[in-house]
Amino acid sequence: MGRRHVLIGMGPGAIAAAEAIRSADAGAEIVVVGADRHGYYSRPGLAYYLAKEIPEKWLHPLSAEGLAGLDLTIVNERADGIDTKAHRVMLESGRELVYDRLLIATGSTAIPAKVPGAELDGVVKLDDLDDANDIIRRSAGAKGAVVVGGGITALEIVEGLHAHGVHVDYFMRQDRYWKNVLSETESHVVEQELGGRGVRVHNYTELAGILGRDGRVAAVATGDGKRIPCDLVAVAIGVHARIELARAAGLACGRGILVDEYLRSSDEDVYAAGDVAEPVDHGTGLRTMEVLWNSAVRKGRTAGLNMATEPVRAYETGIPLNVTRLAGLKTTIIGSVGSGGRDADLEGLQRGDSQTWSELGDAVAIEAQTHGARVRLAVGERALAGAVVMGDQSLSFPLQDLIQARADVGSIAADLKAAGASIAELVEGRWREWREQLA
Amino acid sequence: MSWFKSDREKYAALATAWVLPEPSRCVQCGVCSFNCPIEIDVRRHVWLGEPVKDSRCLTCGECIKRCPRGLLRFEPIAATHGGRARGGR
Numbered sequence: 057m058g059r060r061h062v063l064i065g066m067g068p069g070a071i072a073a074a075e076a077i078r079s080a081d082a083g084a085e086i087v088v089v090g091a092d093r094h095g096y097y098s099r100p101g102l103a104y105y106l107a108k109e110i111p112e113k114w115l116h117p118l119s120a121e122g123l124a125g126l127d128l129t130i131v132n133e134r135a136d137g138i139d140t141k142a143h144r145v146m147l148e149s150g151r152e153l154v155y156d157r158l159l160i161a162t163g164s165t166a167i168p169a170k171v172p173g174a175e176l177d178g179v180v181k182l183d184d185l186d187d188a189n190d191i192i193r194r195s196a197g198a199k200g201a202v203v204v205g206g207g208i209t210a211l212e213i214v215e216g217l218h219a220h221g222v223h224v225d226y227f228m229r230q231d232r233y234w235k236n237v238l239s240e241t242e243s244h245v246v247e248q249e250l251g252g253r254g255v256r257v258h259n260y261t262e263l264a265g266i267l268g269r270d271g272r273v274a275a276v277a278t279g280d281g282k283r284i285p286c287d288l289v290a291v292a293i294g295v296h297a298r299i300e301l302a303r304a305a306g307l308a309c310g311r312g313i314l315v316d317e318y319l320r321s322s323d324e325d326v327y328a329a330g331d332v333a334e335p336v337d338h339g340t341g342l343r344t345m346e347v348l349w350n351s352a353v354r355k356g357r358t359a360g361l362n363m364a365t366e367p368v369r370a371y372e373t374g375i376p377l378n379v380t381r382l383a384g385l386k387t388t389i390i391g392s393v394g395s396g397g398r399d400a401d402l403e404g405l406q407r408g409d410s411q412t413w414s415e416l417g418d419a420v421a422i423e424a425q426t427h428g429a430r431v432r433l434a435v436g437e438r439a440l441a442g443a444v445v446m447g448d449q450s451l452s453f454p455l456q457d458l459i460q461a462r463a464d465v466g467s468i469a470a471d472l473k474a475a476g477a478s479i480a481e482l483v484e485g486r487w488r489e490w491r492e493q494l495a
Numbered sequence: 496m497s498w499f500k501s502d503r504e505k506y507a508a509l510a511t512a513w514v515l516p517e518p519s520r521c522v523q524c525g526v527c528s529f530n531c532p533i534e535i536d537v538r539r540h541v542w543l544g545e546p547v548k549d550s551r552c553l554t555c556g557e558c559i560k561r562c563p564r565g566l567l568r569f570e571p572i573a574a575t576h577g578g579r580a581r582g583g584r
C-alpha cells in the first residue's frame with residue numbers, strides 16, 4: 057500500500073500536485089477534497105465566460121477521462137478542520153480522512169466591501185463560477201451597475217457587465233487606473249478604451265455607502281455626496297489567502313501559510329501550494345505572495361513531488377509574469393515595473409497579481425510605441441528588471457526570456473536609454489545573441 | 496518571429512510549422528480548444544508543454560488568433576528541437 061495523500065482544494069495547485077504525486081508514485085492513494093460543486097475549472101477563464109467568448113462547459117480543463125486517468129478519489133465537501141497530531145482531516149459531513157501527507161491548496165477569496173449596505177442583495181464579487189453565473193443572471197434586466205476596486209478583476213467585471221448590456225459606472229479612488237503598476241500613459245490608454253465603450257469612469261471617487269430598497273441595491277452614495285442609481289454593485293478590492301483551516305490547526309501563518317523551500321508548512325507532513333502558500337523569494341530573502349495561475353501550478357507540482365518522495369525539490373519563486381486583457385488590450389506584465397507603494401483601490405493583492413510588480417526598483421523606465429505595441433521597460437544597470445507590453449505581443453516573448461533569465465543587457469542599456477531608440481530592434485537583437493550563446 | 500499573417504504564410508506553415516505554446520502564460524481557459532474547427536484539444540497540449548503535433552491540424556490559425564493571452568504561435572518544426580515548448584515539462 058502506497059502513501060495516503062489528502063489534498064484540500066480543487067484548483068490548479070491541488071490538481072498539479074495530484075499529477076505530480078501520481079507520476080512519482082503509481083501506488084499512492086490520492087484523495088482530493090474540494091468544496092466547489094463545479095469541480096476543477098479555469099478561474100481566469102471566468103472573465104472570458106462573462107464576456108460571452110466561451111461557453112461554461114469549456115471552462116473545465118480536464119475531461120472526465122483525464123480525471124479518471126489520475127485515479128483520484130474526489131470528495132465534494134468542505135474540510136472543516138485538521139488534526140495534525142492524529143493526521144486527520146474533518147469534513148463538514150462529520151466524516152474524517154486519515155493522511156500520511158496533507159496538501160492545503162485552498163486558494164484565496166475576495167475581500168468584502170466595508171461600507172454601509174455591503175450586505176444588500178445585488179452586491180456581487182467574482183471568485184468562482186457561481187459568482188460568474190450570479191452576475192450573468194442579475195445582468196438580465198439590470199440597467200446600471202457600479203464597479204469599485206482596481207487591477208484586473210475589476211476590469212474583467214466591467215467588461216463582463218458591458219457584454220451583457222449593463223451600463224457601468226466605474227469608481228476609482230485616485231487620479232488613474234492601477235496606479236502602482238501602470239504608467240500614467242498606460243492608465244490613460246485603458247481609461248480611454250473604457251470610455252470609448254460607454255463605461256463611465258469616475259476618478260477620485262469613493263464608495264461611501266450602498267443604498268437599498270426592500271433589501272436590494274437601489275443606488276450608491278459617493279464620498280462627495282452624489283447618489284447614483286444602480287441595480288448591482290460589484291466589488292473587486294483585492295483578495296486574501298484562505299488560511300483559516302491552517303491557522304485553526306496551529307500551522308504557522310503570515311498573510312499565507314508559511315512554507316519552507318520545499319513548500320512544507322511548520323508541520324513536516326503538511327504542505328501548502330497555490331495562492332495560499334507564502335514562501336521566501338530567494339531573490340529578495342523576503343516572504344512573498346502570488347495570486348497567479350502559473351505559480352499555483354508550479355507550486356503544486358513541486359509540493360506533489362516532495363510529498364510523494366522526500367523533500368527534494370525546492371520551489372523557485374522566479375520572476376512573475378501575467379498576460380491579461382485590459383479593456384480589450386492584450387497586456388503582458390513581467391517582473392518589477394511598479395512605482396512602489398500600494399494601490400488605493402486595492403486592499404490586498406488582487407487576482408492575477410504578484411507582489412513583485414509594484415516593487416520599486418532602481419531601474420530607469422523607458423516607454424515607447426513600437427510595432428503596434430506600447431512598450432515600457434525597466435532598465436537596470438546590467439539586466440532588465442521588468443516590462444509591460446500592451447497591444448501586439450511579439451516583443452513580449454524575447455523580453456520574457458531576457459528578464460526571466462536575468463540576461464546581461466549591458467551592451468544595449470545605453471542605447472535603450474537614448475532618445476528615439478529603436479527598442480524592438482535592440483531587444484530582438486540582444487535576444488538573438490543571447491539565444492545563440494545559450495545554444 | 497513567425498506570426499501567422501496571410502494565406503501565403505498559412506500554406507507555408509502547413510508544410511513546415513506547428514502550433515507552439517508558451518506554457519507559462521496559459522491559464523487553461525479553453526478558448527483555443529473551443530475555437531478549433533476540428534476540436535483538437537489545444538489546451539491539453541499547452542498544459543503538457545507540447546506543440547500541437549496532431550496530424551489533423553489544419554494550421555488554420557484560429558487557436559492562435561483567439562487565445563486571449565497571445566501565447567500560441569506557428570513555429571517552424573525544425574526550430575522546436577524535437578517538440579518541447581519552452582518551460583514545458
Ligand SMILES: Cc1cc2nc3c(=O)[nH]c(=O)nc-3n(C[C@H](O)[C@H](O)[C@H](O)COP(=O)(O)OP(=O)(O)OC[C@H]3O[C@@H](n4cnc5c(N)ncnc54)[C@H](O)[C@@H]3O)c2cc1C
Binds near residue numbers: 208350407
Ligand atoms: C476572476 C479571476 C481572474 C483571474 N485572472 C487571472 C489571470 O489573469 N492570471 C493569473 O495568473 N491568475 C488569475 N487568477 C488567479 C488564479 O485563478 C489563481 O491564482 C489560481 O486559481 C490559484 O489556484 P489555487 O489552486 O491556489 O486555488 P483556487 O483555484 O482558488 O482553488 C482553491 C479551491 O479550494 C477550495 N476550497 C477552499 N477552502 C476549502 C475547504 N475548506 N474545503 C474544501 N475545499 C476548499 C475552493 O472551493 C477552490 O475550489 C484569476 C482568478 C479569478 C477568480
Ligand code: SF4
Binds near residue numbers: 523525526541
Ligand atoms: S486560449 Fe490561450 S490561455 Fe486559454 S487555454 Fe488556450 S492557450 Fe491557454
Ligand code: SF4
Binds near residue numbers: 532537554555557
Ligand atoms: S491551427 Fe486550427 S486546426 Fe490547428 S489546432 Fe489551431 S485551431 Fe485547430
